[in-house]
Amino acid sequence: MSDALKVKTMEEFMAQGTQPEILFWVGSAGSYDDRAKKISRAFVKLLNKANVDFAVLGSEESCTGDVAKRAGNEFLFQMQAMMNIEILNGYEIKRIVTCDPHSFNTIKNEYPGLGGNYEVVHHTQYIKELIDSGRLSVEGDFYKGKRITFHDPCYLGRANSVYDAPREVLKKTNATIIEMKRNKKTALCCGAGGAQMFKEPEKGDMDINVLRTKDALETNPNIIATGCPYCNTMMTDGIKAHEKEASVEVLDIAELIANTEG
Amino acid sequence: MEYLPNILFAIALVLGIGFFVRNIQKLSRNIKLGKTVDASDNKSQRWKNMARIALGQTKMVVRPIAGLMHIIVYVGFIIINIEVLEIVIDGLLGTHRVFASLGTLYDFLIGSFEVLAFLVIVAVVIFWIRRNAIKLKRFIKPEMEGWPKKDGNLILYIELVLMFLFLTMNAADFQLQQLGAEHYTKAGSFPISQFIAPLFDGMSVSNLIMVERTAWWLHILGILAFLNYLYYSKHLHILLAFPNTYYGKLKVQGAFNNVEAVTNEVKLMLDPSADPFAAPAEDVPEPEKFGASDVKDLNRIQLLNAYTCTECGRCTSECPANQTGKKLSPRKIMMDTRDRLEEVGKNIDKNKGVFVDDGKQLLGDYISNEELWACTTCNACVEACPVSIDPLSIILEMRRYLVMEQSAAPTELNNMMSNIENNGAPWPYNQMDRLNWVNE
Numbered sequence: 001m002s003d004a005l006k007v008k009t010m011e012e013f014m015a016q017g018t019q020p021e022i023l024f025w026v027g028s029a030g031s032y033d034d035r036a037k038k039i040s041r042a043f044v045k046l047l048n049k050a051n052v053d054f055a056v057l058g059s060e061e062s063c064t065g066d067v068a069k070r071a072g073n074e075f076l077f078q079m080q081a082m083m084n085i086e087i088l089n090g091y092e093i094k095r096i097v098t099c100d101p102h103s104f105n106t107i108k109n110e111y112p113g114l115g116g117n118y119e120v121v122h123h124t125q126y127i128k129e130l131i132d133s134g135r136l137s138v139e140g141d142f143y144k145g146k147r148i149t150f151h152d153p154c155y156l157g158r159a160n161s162v163y164d165a166p167r168e169v170l171k172k173t174n175a176t177i178i179e180m181k182r183n184k185k186t187a188l189c190c191g192a193g194g195a196q197m198f199k200e201p202e203k204g205d206m207d208i209n210v211l212r213t214k215d216a217l218e219t220n221p222n223i224i225a226t227g228c229p230y231c232n233t234m235m236t237d238g239i240k241a242h243e244k245e246a247s248v249e250v251l252d253i254a255e256l257i258a259n260t261e262g
Numbered sequence: 263m264e265y266l267p268n269i270l271f272a273i274a275l276v277l278g279i280g281f282f283v284r285n286i287q288k289l290s291r292n293i294k295l296g297k298t299v300d301a302s303d304n305k306s307q308r309w310k311n312m313a314r315i316a317l318g319q320t321k322m323v324v325r326p327i328a329g330l331m332h333i334i335v336y337v338g339f340i341i342i343n344i345e346v347l348e349i350v351i352d353g354l355l356g357t358h359r360v361f362a363s364l365g366t367l368y369d370f371l372i373g374s375f376e377v378l379a380f381l382v383i384v385a386v387v388i389f390w391i392r393r394n395a396i397k398l399k400r401f402i403k404p405e406m407e408g409w410p411k412k413d414g415n416l417i418l419y420i421e422l423v424l425m426f427l428f429l430t431m432n433a434a435d436f437q438l439q440q441l442g443a444e445h446y447t448k449a450g451s452f453p454i455s456q457f458i459a460p461l462f463d464g465m466s467v468s469n470l471i472m473v474e475r476t477a478w479w480l481h482i483l484g485i486l487a488f489l490n491y492l493y494y495s496k497h498l499h500i501l502l503a504f505p506n507t508y509y510g511k512l513k514v515q516g517a518f519n520n521v522e523a524v525t526n527e528v529k530l531m532l533d534p535s536a537d538p539f540a541a542p543a544e545d546v547p548e549p550e551k552f553g554a555s556d557v558k559d560l561n562r563i564q565l566l567n568a569y570t571c572t573e574c575g576r577c578t579s580e581c582p583a584n585q586t587g588k589k590l591s592p593r594k595i596m597m598d599t600r601d602r603l604e605e606v607g608k609n610i611d612k613n614k615g616v617f618v619d620d621g622k623q624l625l626g627d628y629i630s631n632e633e634l635w636a637c638t639t640c641n642a643c644v645e646a647c648p649v650s651i652d653p654l655s656i657i658l659e660m661r662r663y664l665v666m667e668q669s670a671a672p673t674e675l676n677n678m679m680s681n682i683e684n685n686g687a688p689w690p691y692n693q694m695d696r697l698n699w700v701n702e
Contacts, residue, residue: 063687076683158516201588
């Protein structure tokens, strides 16, 4: 990426004796996964554009433990959670934004019981907030005439009933938004949740991501939009399985909006 | 001899209700084998959920055809039971149509019962066709083979027979009223049974009375028998849907419970002032078993869930793993839990109130590891259930047992977890490189 991104750590804020507006929880995927790193960068590009005074934890961030919890390893989850909470509370963090619905869900709903109480927002909600408050504007014509369908991440949608924010942000692009037959509450999982991302699927007659991509392709889209790094990987693989990678793109909402900025 | 029918009726009523109470006691005993769980919070929200989901059937109508048919049978069931009240009073006192003095209101009531009975017959026939002729996918899954399929059909047959008996009884009564038979005062309106009545044209009064009495007795005995069939059937949901929706999860679906026993241990591990070599305190209880391998490890709400499940299969039809041919079926998780709980209950009955180890458990003998590991925790099953059952919580509890008690996770997951332990990410990357993405 040519433009250098401005990213400050909490440690730097601490050294200056200031507090950021918000903490960007990057998450393990956003930090290490090649595809997801692009989402992190696109989101930071938007934060920079909107002049958001944000921080990251950098090397002080550790896995939320979400995936361990869903795999059944409550010990590991709580170890991770308590270590993260100690850091977050040490910095007196009040508000957290993340591009990962799994981090969003676990910090929002499962950390409070272990002593971590924060306001947690998903990046699609935060982007909407920036647009609504006029800090961020979306160039209208970039996606005009394109067909976009949105895949609801389970841990954003069903798990937390966040359905509108990603759709409202998408509408700002002036693209045609088409819903899949199964959407919102009845959206089909991409197949990555519950630690499936890290293992081979059990024996069956199809992979879940291939089935879900089929739902998406039925809307005849140019772009499949997601709001989760794991969904993104699964849908991208699904597109390949359907041999549609030449005509259909899988993009995170942060990337979609960042692209309009040229 | 004059009071013989009254006495016989009273005996039938006492036996029918007596057996039912005994079954409910057994059910309650079995549910109490589970761990206690605090659900004393948010009472008003819980009542609202019960009113909305169980009484109001809000989640049934998500699937409009099945939902509408179900509401007909449900409303029919409740309304027609007002008629049962009259039957019970008549049976005990030897009266006939004791509410007839209500006049026009009575006519209206009987008339509407008849219309409902007819609609119930239509709905039940459609239900039967969906199960046996159209063979909707969710009704022919492997876990439905054998008894569950028969159970489903049997319930439909019983409902059909009860409705026909009710209408036959009215039709004969209608004829008797026309003939001015003694005891059969003119009361009620018969919008449906008037079409059955011509079958009895030309019959003598005594034969008509025989028909009317036979239908009357079979109808009420059938209802008492059906009441006692519930415990052995998936049909318990007509009662348990109410407590089950009351005790349903209130938090957002994504919030999984944190295990308290683990919290205590983790706090101790992270506490720098704790002495790792300290002798354990005398009064510390045996360390708790983590997760669930048998029904007694589950909580009471989860066991109530199992008894409430009516095997409709909406969960399974929404499950991404099941849709792609994996063995996992959330409905089977609930059915297995109930079957095992029943087995444990019978074991206790047989051994004078004590459970004698039978070398079996829910995990392995009923639910396989393969099923448990196929779950994506997507909550589609939880969302789909019309009566707030949470199959996912049982799957998670059993995964906890597999991982924390048996270290029996699939190898790839063990690798993932040791990566988290060692470098704070599910992949083998150095934690110091967490910010490299900024400059790539």
